[in-house]
Amino acid sequence: xxxxxxxxxxxxxxxxxxxxxxxxxxxxxxxxxxxxxxxxxxxxxxxxxxxxxxxxxxxxxxxxxxxxxxxxxxxxxxxxxxxxxxxxxxxxxxxxxxxxxxxxxxxxxxxxxxxxxxxxxxxxxxxxxxxxxxxxxxxxxxxxxxxxxxxxxxxxxxxxxxxxxxxxxxxxxxxxxxxxxxxxxxxxxxxxxxxxxxxxxxxxxxxxxxxxxxxxxxxxxxxxxxxxxxxxxxxxxxxxxxxxxxxxxxxxxxxxxxxxxxxxxxxxxxxxxxxxxxxxxxxxxxxxxxxxxxxxxxxxxxxxxxxxxxxxxxxxxxxxxxxxxxxxxxxxxxxx
Numbered sequence: 009x010x011x012x013x014x015x016x017x018x019x020x021x022x023x024x025x026x027x028x029x030x031x032x033x034x035x036x037x038x039x040x041x042x043x044x045x046x047x048x049x050x051x052x053x054x055x056x057x058x059x060x061x062x063x064x065x066x067x068x069x070x071x072x073x074x075x076x077x078x079x080x081x082x083x084x085x086x087x088x089x090x091x092x093x094x095x096x097x098x099x100x101x102x103x104x105x106x107x108x109x110x111x112x113x114x115x116x117x118x119x120x121x122x123x124x125x126x127x128x129x130x131x132x133x134x135x136x137x138x139x140x141x142x143x144x145x146x147x148x149x150x151x152x153x154x155x156x157x158x159x160x161x162x163x164x165x166x167x168x169x170x171x172x173x174x175x176x177x178x179x180x181x182x183x184x185x186x187x188x189x190x191x192x193x194x195x196x197x198x199x200x201x202x203x204x205x206x207x208x209x210x211x212x213x214x215x216x217x218x219x220x221x222x223x224x225x226x227x228x229x230x231x232x233x234x235x236x237x238x239x240x241x242x243x244x245x246x247x248x249x250x251x252x253x254x255x256x257x258x259x260x261x262x263x264x265x266x267x268x269x270x271x272x273x274x275x276x277x278x279x280x281x282x283x284x285x286x287x288x289x290x291x292x293x294x295x296x297x298x299x300x301x302x303x304x305x306x307x308x309x310x311x312x313x314x315x316x317x318x319x320x321x322x323x324x325x326x327x328x329x330x331x332x333x334x335x336x337x338x339x340x341x342x343x344x
Contacts, residue, residue: 011089023043027041040309102248108255137164137166156189169194203219236315245311247296252266264277301327316330318332
């Protein structure tokens with residue numbers, strides 16, 4: 009009761025309109041807490057539990073002690089006799105060596121012939137992740153393995169694959185594929201007969217089967233499966249829009265856009281260089297629209313883990329709001 013407590017530097021306390029969340033960036037997990045506990049942790053970090061009881065009243069001691077037992081159980085706090093200066097906060101400065109955070113490319117007859125050109129450009133610019141989407145079912149088998157061969161030696165960190173269901177491609181096939189290219193971090197099979205998830209044996213890559221059909225402008229539905237808790241995501245979200253920042257999309261016609269849900273075309277991969285398009289101010293218009301300056305999003309406890317692709321629109325009064333209403337209501341803490 010009389011020792012100073014401290015919140016671990018890797019545990020970020022984020023307040024929402026109706027509830028708060030502790031982001032454990034080291035464990036890549038999160039836990040809900042009431043807003044009153046958020047306020048206590050922010051105001052009293054580096055002080056004693058007895059100090060809190062003295063301020064809130066002896067009648068609230070039992071609840072306060074229960075709160076801190078919960079925090080200790082989850083290892084969100086520790087006790088020490090040292091002062092606050094001994095436990096500096098985490099530096100949230102974000103830096104990425106990649107000029108492209110994510111490249112989304114729809115592999116089609118037109119883009120397949122450009123893959124060597126795109127590969128060379130991406131390697132020069134640096135890219136964190138690539139999503140390969142195979143939307144033309146009839147030509148899927150012609151393009152898929154060749155695409156993987158072209159990008160086999162890429163310095164990109166991870167690949168995500170979206171492919172149509174094919175009864176000849178079983179778990180053994182995907183296991184072999186991920187062993188040959190361990191940059192593949194997830195595989196999504198659409199138009200499947202049933203919805204299920206399998207974990208491949210060798211590299212432990214998740215294999216998702218979806219019954220839905222994938223189309224070019226498929227919406228990215230905001231739900232809890234899209235949340236991502238880690239240090240890099242949290243730091244980027246303090247400064248940028250974590251969906252649009254440094255993202256580039258090449259559709260089936262080789263047109264270059266911000267993302268699949270955007271209509272504006274900035275060029276064509278056949279004749280335009282990705283580097284020059286990335287430098288255009290208009291192309292970067294959503295990059296710095298972080299959730300903290302978007303109406304409703306700024307009051308959401310999930311704002312630093314959310315990867316929603318909903319476009320932010322600037323209102324006449326200078327404020328930002330989402331083009332489409334989110335499925336989550338942070339004021340009621342309820343999903344639609």
